Amino acid sequence: MHNTTTTDPIADMLSRMRNAIAVRKHEINLPHSNVKAAIAEVLKANNFIDDVRVSGEGTTKTLTIVLNGAMENARITEINRLSKPGRRYYVNSQEIPTIKNGRGIVVVSTSKGLMTGAEAKAQRIGGELICKVY
Numbered sequence: 520m521h522n523t524t525t526t527d528p529i530a531d532m533l534s535r536m537r538n539a540i541a542v543r544k545h546e547i548n549l550p551h552s553n554v555k556a557a558i559a560e561v562l563k564a565n566n567f568i569d570d571v572r573v574s575g576e577g578t579t580k581t582l583t584i585v586l587n588g589a590m591e592n593a594r595i596t597e598i599n600r601l602s603k604p605g606r607r608y609y610v611n612s613q614e615i616p617t618i619k620n621g622r623g624i625v626v627v628s629t630s631k632g633l634m635t636g637a638e639a640k641a642q643r644i645g646g647e648l649i650c651k652v653y
Contacts, residue, residue, distance in 0.1 A: 528552055530600045533650055539586060540593040545569075551580035557633040558649060559584050561626050565635060567595050567652055601625070601648040611645035623653025 525531045532555050539547045549555070551573055559571040559582065570585040587593045602608035610616075610627075615636040618625055625636035629646035639646060 527600070527604050528555060529558065529649060530603070532558070533598050533600055536584065536586065536595065536598055540595060545587050545589055545593075546583060546585045548581050548583050551575070551582040554628075554633075555582055558626055561624075561633055561635060562595075562652060565624050565652075567624075596653055597623075598650060598652045600650050602628075608648045609645065610648060612640050612643045614645065615640050615648075616651070618651050619653045623651060625649075625651045 528550070532549055535547050535549055539545075556571065556573060559568065562568045563571050568584055568586050569588060570583075572583040572585070573580055574583065575581045586595070615627060616625055617636070621637075626649040627634060627636050627639045627646045628649050629639050629642075629644045631642070631644060633649070634642075636648075
């Protein structure tokens with residue numbers, strides 16, 4: 520695997536997930552980062568993906584995201600990046616959007632780590648909107 524640096528590794532991860540879902544792959548591998556692992560954990564906790572695994576050591580760590588079981592459909596209909604490197608998108612707790620009448624989630628990067636919009640609202644903390652999923 521060759522190492523290419525993308526300007527937005529999170530957008531890259533979301534695109535890989537979208538592409539995998541489009542071709543009915545149920546698992547993807549991508550270069551590991553703590554932020555990507557944290558986003559994947561939030562998606563797993565909210566039942567959008569089946570599993571998250573980290574393999575390898577140091578700089579060659581790989582993040583494996585299991586989107587769904589072999590015979591089931593993916594539970595992610597749409598996944599979009601909100602905050603971009605060129606245009607960060609910060610909100611306070613009152614401004615956190617509700618996705619699809621609460622059927623979807625928005626992942627927020629707060630001072631207390633990554634969490635869903637609902638959790639951030641409950642704790643009354645705002646942050647940077649990373650992505651929305653439903």
